[in-house]
Amino acid sequence: MKIFVLLPAYNEAASIPTLLPRIKAALHGRNYEVVLVDDGSRDDTARLAEQYGIGMPLTILRHPINRGLGETIRDGIEYCVSAGQAGDVMVRMDCDDSQDPAYIMSFIEKIRAGADVVVASRYQEGGGQSGVHGYRNWLSWGAGLFMKAFFPIKGMRDYSSGYRAYRWEILDRALAVYGNRFIEQKLLGFSCTLEKVVKLDMLGARFSEAPHVLHYDRKQSESKMASWPTTLGYVLLALKYGNWCGVCRRQWRESINANDQSKGRLPSTLQPVEPSVCAASRVA
Ligand SMILES: Nc1nc2c(ncn2[C@@H]2O[C@H](COP(=O)(O)OP(=O)(O)OP(=O)(O)O)[C@@H](O)[C@H]2O)c(=O)[nH]1
Numbered sequence: 001m002k003i004f005v006l007l008p009a010y011n012e013a014a015s016i017p018t019l020l021p022r023i024k025a026a027l028h029g030r031n032y033e034v035v036l037v038d039d040g041s042r043d044d045t046a047r048l049a050e051q052y053g054i055g056m057p058l059t060i061l062r063h064p065i066n067r068g069l070g071e072t073i074r075d076g077i078e079y080c081v082s083a084g085q086a087g088d089v090m091v092r093m094d095c096d097d098s099q100d101p102a103y104i105m106s107f108i109e110k111i112r113a114g115a116d117v118v119v120a121s122r123y124q125e126g127g128g129q130s131g132v133h134g135y136r137n138w139l140s141w142g143a144g145l146f147m148k149a150f151f152p153i154k155g156m157r158d159y160s161s162g163y164r165a166y167r168w169e170i171l172d173r174a175l176a177v178y179g180n181r182f183i184e185q186k187l188l189g190f191s192c193t194l195e196k197v198v199k200l201d202m203l204g205a206r207f208s209e210a211p212h213v214l215h216y217d218r219k220q221s222e223s224k225m226a227s228w229p230t231t232l233g234y235v236l237l238a239l240k241y242g243n244w245c246g247v248c249r250r251q252w253r254e255s256i257n258a259n260d261q262s263k264g265r266l267p268s269t270l271q272p273v274e275p276s277v278c279a280a281s282r283v284a
């Protein structure tokens with residue numbers, strides 16, 4: 001089994017020198033590959049990644065210009081799916097050093113136990129957060145309530161955590177079923193983080209959580225969370241796939257599963273398209 005660690009990075013020069021060695025220590029002796037997607041950073045992110053990635057299996061993909069988190073995650077997932085195989089796992093974590101790679105193996109245990117997606121959760125026993133204050137805390141709480149109401153997903157409580165492990169097979173299937181529509185929320189802040197779980201849930205993915213302590217006080221870079229575009233993205237997702245008295249979402253789920261079983265024929269509103277051609281260039 002190989003562990004792909006996907007790092008979306010935009011102007012993260014401040015945290016690369018600590019984050020990469022911590023990943024190396026956490027996964028020492030394991031079969032892993034770090035995939036850092038440098039999304040047109042204007043600082044030294046790429047150069048520092050090359051410098052601090054010496055001696056570890058690191059692939060750097062680059063966007064010449066900043067394309068946002070949605071396209072970055074899409075390219076990273078497409079890379080991991082094409083480079084990996086059944087039995088592998090992709091772990092996506094922030095590059096800002098607020099999430100500890102030491103938790104990765106606890107996620108892998110849960111994947112081995114049968115989960116398709118494991119969420120690093122502040123709400124499981126042993127989890128928590130430090131250094132999250134005021135507005136950011138309130139925002140996360142409000143967003144959590146909204147997401148739980150519109151997208152009740154069995155086994156999931158921490159909706160805004162982007163730190164998650166995904167079974168290779170579920171990502172492969174999502175790309176086959178949704179094509180380039182797996183992540184459509186491209187210019188809408190970080191709403192793609194919710195979109196992924198909504199679409200995987202519609203495919204019938206099994207979700208689980210593992211405790212995680214978010215160290216916001218270790219965050220090295222400025223927050224890049226654009227709250228208004230992200231909120232708009234959540235609302236659009238709720239309108240399209242939300243749980244309006246259980247009706248709309250159940251219909252989507254049933255039609256996707258029915259058509260998936262009958263050799264990938266999908267409702268006309270959700271025709272698969274070819275996976276995007278990765279705009280990134282591979283460095284190493
Ligand atoms: N590729 C790409 N990554 C981004 C962009 N903006 C942020 N990121 C990355 O996405 C991850 C999350 O960004 P953060 O600023 O940590 O946002 P957050 O964790 O949701 O919220 P805060 O911690 O409150 O800022 C980090 O790894 C960033 O480098 C972007 O425009 N493109």
Ligand SMILES: [Mg+2]
Pocket residue numbers: 094096098
């Ligand atoms: Mg962060």
